[in-house]
Amino acid sequence: MGMGIAEAVVVLGVVLIFFAFICTTIVIMVKLLKGGASKTVQKGHTDEARMIQEIYQGLARMEERVESLETILMERERARKEREGNGRI
Helix, strand or coil: CCCCCCHHHHHHHHHHHHHHHHHHHHHHHHHHCCCCCCHHHHHHHHHHHHHHHHHHHHHHHHHCCCHHHHHCCCHHHHHHHHHHHHHCC
16 A cells, blocks of 8 residues: 555655746745846846746646645556456455
């Protein structure tokens, strides 16, 4: 009933992605709070906001992919267990 290697890798990947997202968000927020009000800085803020949105969208798509992979792995594991169970009878 233990977690397989593939499932562990998927879970670790999700955790690392989440950690990277949180760190990136914190760094960008600090930069935004320390910035001034010049037009160059405002343009930088706009660019950073756009990058944050792109990162968020990319992470959302990646999360969907990871969930799909988890589903595939769970279905394969269930099918394997069913085959093993049918072979024992």
